[in-house]
Amino acid sequence: MTIRTLTIASLKMFVRNKQSLFFTLFMPFIFIGIFGLIGFDKPQTIDLGIVTRSPSAPTKAFVDSLGNISAFHVTAGTESEERAALQKGDRAVVLIVPDDLFPDPAAIPPGREGGAGQAPAAKTAPKAKDVTILKNVAYEQQAQTAITILTQLFDKTTLQVAKAPTLFNLDVQSINANKVRYIDFLLPGIVAMSIMQMAVFSVAFVFTDYKEKGILKRLLATPMKPLDFVASQVITRLLVAVTQSAVLLGFGALVFKSHIYGNPLLILLTVLLGGIMFLGLGFTISGLSKTTDAVPAIANIIVFPMLFLSGIFFPISSMPNWLQGVVTYLPLQPFAKAMRAIIGDGAGFNVIKGDLAWVAGWAIVLVALAVITFRWEEKRM
């Protein structure tokens, strides 16, 4: 009875509090909106720089044909120019082509499927030529794609020169196609992130405020069981977490046609577990904060890195290895990963149980920390 009344009261307060609503719904809506509209889905062209000096005619033809590949945006220049452009980040890859890549009298039209096949009969196997590729590590993924395409072109040319029969017909363009749409990647992570924001900030701000204003002390002057009050606050926020997940997923599905697979009960379980974990963090932060002014400072130090390093906006596989090793175990990462697996791939319990175990482990640790640090009353002096 007490818990129910308190829960209803705090739900009312939650809904009336603009700050909580901002973190709970407004901000995630904006993220989904912005990133969903930008849509990183369209294949981006790869900036390819090409260095030649005085190429033989067939070499030049090969170089020109690269410009026909839609995935590339080709720029030609001297080696020093192109190296400088690479340094500046204007190129993903620079290809240094020897002038005699293809010997002059032979004309080999490259990049054409089973084309003319006018390659001259090679009496002896030609000596392998050195082609240098400079790749920009900042564009690791793009560079890799470019290298894959180029390697294939060279392989094909080699085969043609060697007159090997064509065993496979590959569509070069398919190399660059994205299988999963960005919004499908983004949405589950945003839901996880918004639960984190809601749980951490609403608890940390509200409880520190209650403590600072003496509201908690006033409550303790009643025969209320302190645990009832905490329970009502936790229940309130778990209800919010579930509602918020449903609203955000619904928004993504309706507006951006995002796919939502997976068992709703498993989604619910994951949301609740993640919610409890971050509520523990919220209570810990309010335990550590003497005043409401201290809350954003402490909370942001903890929450901000997680926000950007937990694979919400881009996969953690694009991060350096040492960093991956750290962020894999931060609370938000396994939570977001589990959500993405269930919602995006329809994964079942067995697939995500490792991630859920991490979330549960963090939940236990953070709730224990909350119990240790939490104070009902602000210490004076």
Add this chain to the structure above:
Amino acid sequence: MPDIITVTNLKKVYNDFTAVDSINFVVHQGETFGILGPNGAGKTTTLEMMEGLKGITNGTVVLDGKDVSTQGREVKNVIGVQLQSSSFFDGLNLKELIETFAALYGKTVDAMELLREVQLDEKVKSRVKELSGGQKQRLSIAVALVNKPKVLFLDEPTTGLDPQARRNLWDLVNQIKGKGVTIILTTHYMEEAEVLCDRIAIMDNAKIIALDTPTGLLKLADVGTTIECHTDQPAPVAELQKLPGVQQATAENHGFTLKTRQPEVALPALFTFAQQQSIILHDVQVHQATLEDVFLKLTGRKLRE
């Protein structure tokens, strides 16, 4: 009237600072009991130990037959509490706030009736932050009444209020007392203690230095009446001192003051003397002794510097 609260050897030590030093007193059922003292005297600490909000270092508080240390929840059930700096949830209106607090006692209340009692019925849909200082204090009294308490604790209920709001609150306190509720209040204001309280404990430096009815305390001070006059000439203090009924004459900046225990003798003698000497008396004021004088006499300090 029987005693409803018995405080025995009550002591509070913070680290090595003694905030309340082994105090003893009883509160009678139905009375308004005041604790008067300067800042830092230990009033709030005493109250919060009695309310079960602060740990007791030593001694006991028995309220309505229940020991606060061991039966905290039972005690909280029969008391109403207004804290020195009470504050409430901002996100609820007054009606919701009162109903929520009632739920904490497992009760339902008629919030409107309670708000009418403290003259806040027009504000039923308002939020706490929209209330004035006096209205906030009245609200916090209303909230303290949700469980129909036997004992109501008010910690400096009128501090920071203007005189009109203060008088308003005095009426409210007397009205609650009229219903048989025992009230314990703390204050810095002598006048307030005199007007509201049946008995007053004067607290200073963690100790109770006097406890009596207001009249009893005034007798204790043994200062009688003060007559204050402004004059044009310097006051002939030596002659004034000899007037019948006058105990002590003191020269002041623009006149003099006389202390007397028999104003009915001293005043006519003063007027006759002034006529004979052609002394023009401006602004003749007669003061009864106040608790301020009592405090000064007991401690050698003014209550509020």
